[in-house]
Amino acid sequence: MRSAIRRVYAVAGLLAASALVLAGCSSSDQPATQSEPTGPVTLTINVFGDNFSLPADRTLYDEYSRAHPNVTIVENRSDFGTHHQNLQARLTAGTGAADLEVIEVGQIAGYIGQPDKFVNFLGEGVDAGQWTPAIVQRASTADGKTLIGLPTDVGGLAMCYRTDLFAQAGLPTARDEVAKLWPSWSAYIDTGATFLAKAPPNVKWFDAGGHVFTGILGNDKETFYNAGGDLIVESNPAVRAAWDQTVRAIKGGQSAALPEFTPEWNTGFQQGQFATVTCPAWMMGYIKSNAAATAGKWDIARIPGGSGNWGGSYVTVPTQGKNIKAAVELAKWLTAPEQNIKIFKTIGNFPSQKSTWSMPEVADYKADFFNNAPAGKIFPESLANAPVQVVGPQSGVIGNTFADALLSVEQGTDPNTAWQNAMNDIKAAAGTG
Structure with a gap:
């Protein structure tokens, strides 16, 4: 969610996306094939504004941590412009990016030319068919062999x-x-x-x-x-x-x-x-x-x-991260239909998976x-x-x-x-x- 106009959000929840954004900094060049960590892991996720988070009760993050007791999630927020500028600077420097970084739909094309700096989700067991081809294409290289981000939401x-x-x-x-x-x-x-x-x-x-x-x-x-x-x-x-x-x-x-x-x-x-x-x-x-x-x-x-459509975002995992495997699993979980539906019903971000649109939880939803x-x-x-x-x-x-x-x-x-x-x-x- 965003996109023609900046989503410099203090947006108490929207999204231009899903409840996915956490932030922080991590470094190292470990490959995406590293094994699942057995000790405590802190995953950082960088988000712009609030639009990807549920309210302060951290419902989704805490739900994930309960199922993965060794994982602590830290979300950091900044405004739209600062967030994307910092991400590009950190990618260029090769250090400082969060374990997960959210990129707005209007910005994602600017990162496609740097596929080596992001995990390719097509090699991580992701079924790209759950989203429309257009949504997937925006975060894919021209040859369709690399998908640098998982879609969170669409605007409508x-x-x-x-x-x-x-x-x-x-x-x-x-x-x-x-x-x-x-x-x-x-x-x-x-x-x-x-x-x-x-x-x-x-x-x-x-x-x-x-x-x-x-x-x-x-x-x-x-x-x-x-x-x-x-x-x-x-x-x-x-x-x-x-x-x-x-x-x-x-x-x-x-x-x-x-x-x-x-x-x-x-x-x-x-x-x-x-x-x-x-x-x-x-x-x-x-x-x-x-x-x-x-x-x-x-x-x-x-x-x-x-x-018309205005908005949407993608969750990416920079390859410079220290906990890539754990970050990939969190990204996949946060962008799964079950979580997208919860986010929609809580803050309005519309699910990106077309299959959810006919589910009663979505199709019959009325905004009180x-x-x-x-x-x-x-x-x-x-x-x-x-x-x-x-x-x-x-x-x-x-x-x-x-x-x-x-x-x-x-x-x-x-x-x-x-x-x-x-x-x-x-x-x-x-x-x-």
């Missing part, structure tokens, strides 16, 4: 909305009727104008333009890169169209201009400063954790356009915090027709760049200037500027 896309604010503005509140308001993203923006005409004082239509931009692009296969791996941001009409639509909404006063994963964003959720938020599955946990007092005021409707919305049906429906998006080594960075550029528009920068600034930054990051 829906729209979370405040029923009380909708009612005050004279809009329908039942999720099926709400979904009819926005068959397309253009209609969503038009509905925003209708909402603002009668909205409560100081309430905006959505939280931040970057999330709308990400949602719009969720319906496109090629966004920042094409299938050949070429950077196509500037020439891709879909990207420019998403930008223009988002700018139209911003200029219409619809954005609360609250940067994601900031205290201000959290306050926006808590105080009802916006009525809708582009809502991947992991967002449910974020809202629930950061705005507990709003329980029952939210509901979930179909995303404009009907499909969100007015008993049938989350177990809404998110699979969104994923069913979502395109398999092409990602490249800088996809995550590019998404962050657009989020920042749109924030600058919300703060008064001319949209054309902001677009050109984004293009310059993207080219520089990609080494083409």
